[in-house]
Amino acid sequence: MRARRVPVVDEYVEDGEAAVFVDGRVVVLSPLATHLLGLVADEWTDLKTVSQGLEAAFGVPPTGSAAEATAEALQALEAEGVVEIENSVNRPISN
């Protein structure tokens, strides 16, 4: 799995939480999602790279593997329209 950031209008970070202006709306991300977004580059980024960064910051997830938790979190970010996952069938439709 690989992911990359979607261009956004603006991004404001306060106390580790980000407000992201994308597709005409503002999405507020949790500290974990904000950190995750920071690990995803504008170019395609491997799941392994992102997963390692997330594990280093937040530790091992209580259940499942770090890679599984990261993939799930990336899918949530994709649903919010702030990242794109390669060959994903769940990408939100932009207006």
Place this chain on the structure above:
Amino acid sequence: MSLSGPQLEIGLRTLDVPVVVRCHGRHAELLRDSVAHTWRDCTHEAAVDDPDPAVVDVVLDDDETVVEQARLRGATASTSLEHLLHDLSPVVTERAITRNAGRLLMLHAAGVADGESGACVALVAPSGTGKTTATRILARELGYASDETVGIRDDLGVVAHPKPLSILTSEHSALKVQTPASRLGLQPTPTGLHLAGVLVLRRDPDGPEVEVAPVRTVLALAELAPQTSYLSRLPRPLHRLADALVATGGLRVVTYREADALRPVVRDLLDGAA
């Protein structure tokens, strides 16, 4: 636009935009006088000599065909004066807002201000949820800046939109009568307006008499963004909005039963800014 019949012009200025309303049709004179009356708090004769004003064409005529043709040409037209004034208000507002895209931070908010200091509080709420009612109560003592849109410059100067207030004639009518603020006994717009605070209004007839809750700025951005115009056209729009909030003590949500209860809340913000 080419419209038949006489054309009478009125110059307005609102949201810092010169607006020329061109009145056409069989009853152009009556229309001109009525627009001049309802928009008297925005009257600005020099707008007609401005090299690039926003232009609004309005047509009042008994002939349905004339009205239909005028609409096809982009004019705001009607056989009814009351309907025409009702339709004109959002058109003027939209033109003024469009001209300010990329320049002003524009909140869907009422604005009331201290008559001496010019400190102004923006009361944000979606349409039909209390802005006009709150304005009618608060602006009996405070200066009237708007019941619809407040423009904020990057230096936190506030640009007024003192349009006529849209007031429902009855519960069963969708038509709002346009009434100038000065006719309702509201105080005139002070000079030197500057932002003193931003409140989100949440009227709850079954809630507390009045309750004020601060909102963290990162959450406030998501709360306020839907209540803005052309936000994405500003450079770094979230930072512009956040800067305005942080400089004025952050966003507050005020839950209240009746608009009278807003008075001390607004007064506190104005006094704090003095």
